[in-house]
Amino acid sequence: MDGAYWKTVGPTSRHSALDPSLGHRYIAPVSNHSLPLSASTRLCAVYGFPVRHSASPAMQNAGIATLGLDWRYTAAEVRPEQLKEAINGARAMHYIGLNLTVPHKLLAMDMVDILDESSQEWGAVNTILFEGQRDDNQWRPIHEFDCAPQNIRSHGFNTDADGITQSLREDLGIEVRGESILLLGAGGAGRVAALKLAATGVKDLSIINRTTSKAEALVAEIQQRFPAVNVSVNYPSSEIDLVINATSLGLRDKDPSPLDPQAFCLKKSRAVYDMIYQPNQTPLLTAAKEAGCKYANGLGMLLHQGAKSLEIWSGQSAPLESMREALKKAINHG
Numbered sequence: 001m002d003g004a005y006w007k008t009v010g011p012t013s014r015h016s017a018l019d020p021s022l023g024h025r026y027i028a029p030v031s032n033h034s035l036p037l038s039a040s041t042r043l044c045a046v047y048g049f050p051v052r053h054s055a056s057p058a059m060q061n062a063g064i065a066t067l068g069l070d071w072r073y074t075a076a077e078v079r080p081e082q083l084k085e086a087i088n089g090a091r092a093m094h095y096i097g098l099n100l101t102v103p104h105k106l107l108a109m110d111m112v113d114i115l116d117e118s119s120q121e122w123g124a125v126n127t128i129l130f131e132g133q134r135d136d137n138q139w140r141p142i143h144e145f146d147c148a149p150q151n152i153r154s155h156g157f158n159t160d161a162d163g164i165t166q167s168l169r170e171d172l173g174i175e176v177r178g179e180s181i182l183l184l185g186a187g188g189a190g191r192v193a194a195l196k197l198a199a200t201g202v203k204d205l206s207i208i209n210r211t212t213s214k215a216e217a218l219v220a221e222i223q224q225r226f227p228a229v230n231v232s233v234n235y236p237s238s239e240i241d242l243v244i245n246a247t248s249l250g251l252r253d254k255d256p257s258p259l260d261p262q263a264f265c266l267k268k269s270r271a272v273y274d275m276i277y278q279p280n281q282t283p284l285l286t287a288a289k290e291a292g293c294k295y296a297n298g299l300g301m302l303l304h305q306g307a308k309s310l311e312i313w314s315g316q317s318a319p320l321e322s323m324r325e326a327l328k329k330a331i332n333h334g
């Protein structure tokens, strides 16, 4: 793509926790679309605050173009106090759907008309599908309607959790079930990861967090909801299958590794996954390489949660390869 089209925008991050000290980067423009914009073009968007770092428009528009849909995906900087209004506005304008990113995922739980099982299970909404009511009272995705239906509802989903396990499988060959995992971080991303690992049948799960009380609360929740999982706030003493970083450490140049090498030696782990994808090689991943572990960054997680959203909106399989290429281009320039 012609470099002249790349524009400077604000700081970017893994998937949330933005920090103004991260500097400026280049974000790819949306891909060329074979269908011109017209009065019948339909819209989707990601809402966040801030959001201008987002690679989702590049990734989703590539997917939309490959599927040949007359849709466009934009980003809107929506303040949390205006989130409800913004969701209702998109519904009134017959948007196809929305993605929500930080800080909206928890807030939206109380703002959508119905919650899919996925959002109820993980306690967060990152995808909204707008549905219209047909004459026979059935609710169907809004893109199936030629004319705007009278009744439209917002349906909240969560695709983040599936994105984690799909990326672990694809990038590291890790199935989670029956395996031993050390999870670093018990914030928003850490919590969803821990619950998804537990639901997928992880055998032993150790959760470490700077603020220990948060890790303890998460351990208590898992013990209650998934009693078969052996979960604790201690570093593992024996060999394990995987270390996952779900903290924000590694986003900034001078960040230390989120793992205390005195407490746990990476040579005791088969693989390491860092949810951070920008930079694509964090100090933790460098240490993983040196220790001979298999390792991967969080790009696959971002891809799979986005692909799942597009599938929810369109009812079609997402074109993973074109979305992956667009994502790589969007985040590797800067």
Ligand code: ATR
Pocket (backbone or CB within 6 Å): 015, 016, 017, 102, 184, 185, 186, 187, 188, 189, 190, 209, 210, 211, 212, 214, 246, 247, 248, 249
């Ligand atoms: P996200 O939604 O991206 O997970 P978050 O909920 O703010 O964002 O969580 C950030 C995670 O990174 C937390 O686990 C946080 O630890 P605390 O719960 O103690 O805040 C962790 N984190 C952030 N800065 C850190 C630092 N300097 N050292 C260790 N952990 C840090």
